[in-house]
Amino acid sequence: xxxxxxxxxxxxxxxxxxxxxxxxxxxxxxxxxxxxxxxxxxxxxxxxxxxxxxxxxxxxxxxxxxxxxxxxxxxxxxxxxxxxxxxxxxxxxxxxxxxxxxxxxxxxxxx
Amino acid sequence: xxxxxxxxxxxxxxxxxxxxxxxxxxxxxxxxxxxxxxxxxxxxxxxxxxxxxxxxxxxxxxxxxxxxxxxxxxxxxxxxxxxxxxxxxxxxxxxxxxxxxxxxxxxxxxxxxxxxx
Numbered sequence: 564x565x566x567x568x569x570x571x572x573x574x575x576x577x578x579x580x581x582x583x584x585x586x587x588x589x590x591x592x593x594x595x596x597x598x599x600x601x602x603x604x605x606x607x608x609x610x611x612x613x614x615x616x617x618x619x620x621x622x623x624x625x626x627x628x629x630x631x632x633x634x635x636x637x638x639x640x641x642x643x644x645x646x647x648x649x650x651x652x653x654x655x656x657x658x659x660x661x662x663x664x665x666x667x668x669x670x671x672x673x674x
Numbered sequence: 675x676x677x678x679x680x681x682x683x684x685x686x687x688x689x690x691x692x693x694x695x696x697x698x699x700x701x702x703x704x705x706x707x708x709x710x711x712x713x714x715x716x717x718x719x720x721x722x723x724x725x726x727x728x729x730x731x732x733x734x735x736x737x738x739x740x741x742x743x744x745x746x747x748x749x750x751x752x753x754x755x756x757x758x759x760x761x762x763x764x765x766x767x768x769x770x771x772x773x774x775x776x777x778x779x780x781x782x783x784x785x786x787x788x789x790x791x
Contacts, residue, residue, distance in 0.1 A: 596779065605678070605765055605782030606717075651717070661730070662707070662767075662780055666716040 565589055566663045567635075567652035575671045582639040584668040586652030587632075593655050595635050597626060600649045600667065609637075609650075644674040680766050680783035688791050692754040695786045698747055699768030707780065708741055708751050709765040717765075723749065756790045763787045 567586045576582055586595065594613045598606040612619045612628045612635065619626045625638040635654075639646055649667040679698040687693055699706050708720040721731040726743045734741070738757070743749040753760055767780040 598780075603785075605767070605784050606780070607782070608779035611779065661719065661722065663719050664709075664717040 565592075565654055565656050566665050567595070567654045568665045569650065569652055569668045571668060572666065573669045573671075575673065576642060578642060578644055578672055578674050580642055580672075582642050582646065582670055582672070584637050584650055584670070586635045586637070586654070586665075588635075588652075588654040588656075589633065590656050591630065591633075595628060595652060595654045596662070597624075597635075597637050598651045598653065598664070600651065602648070606651060606664075639670075642670075642672045644672050646670060647672045678766055678768050678781050678783035680764075680786050682786055683784065684787045684789075686789045686791065687756055689757055690755045691790075692752065693756045693760075693788060693790075695751040695764050695766075695788070697749045697751070697766030697783060699749070699766070700781055701747065703768035703770050703781070704746065705769040706743060706749050707767045707769070708749070709767065710762045711765060711785070712762045720751070720764075753788075756788075758790045761788055761790050 567588050570585045592614055596611045597609045599609050600606045610621045610626050612626050623640045628635045649669050651664045651667040653662040681696045704725050707722040709717050710720055711717045720733045721741045722729055723743045741751045763785045765782050765785045767782045769780050
């Protein structure tokens with residue numbers, strides 16, 4: 564398994580703005596997942612994108628995947644104060660899905 | 675379903691004491707993971723089980739840490755003796771399917787916050 568690296572480490576925006584966070588990884592993947600962690604809580608799965616997909620949507624979330632650059636991005640449109648959380652990516656590679664996580668991106672949305 | 679249930683939610687203990695953290699995975703899930711989260715090191719995978727069998731414990735920091743899964747509905751993570759550097763939030767997560775073939779999501783518990791004085 565490999566660990567994704569999220570960027571930026573911290574992001575502060577105003578409510579209504581879009582938030583973009585990125586994930587980079589080192590070796591080819593089968594799929595990549597994004598998770599959210601609210602303060603003091605466990606991680607919650609947001610979305611999975613497979614290696615043969617380039618873009619995926621779920622509500623206000625848009626995930627893109629560029630396998631040539633070994634990177635993924637998570638876009639949250641029209642952010643809300645409730646989106647304040649840490650966001651983690653978990654790339655899966657090889658024949659083993661062992662989710663390992665980086666330090667995440669800490670997003671603060673100011674009301 | 676009640677989700678992944680962890681206990682205790684908070685534990686404060688003194689250095690040298692034994693600590694036991696407990697986890698009840700979601701019924702029907704056959705992969706279980708233990709993670710540790712600290713500000714310094716982020717979220718680290720400690721060990722995972724598949725069908726109650728430990729598959730990879732290479733993330734366990736040292737011999738003071740041990741984990742068991744006596745049946746499909748219960749797992750423990752034990753630290754003996756505990757040290758201040760063990761202070762962290764410990765998460766349990768479960769998933770359906772085999773970890774080696776599973777592309778599904780992980781379901782996390784709310785964590786056990788351990789403070790070792």
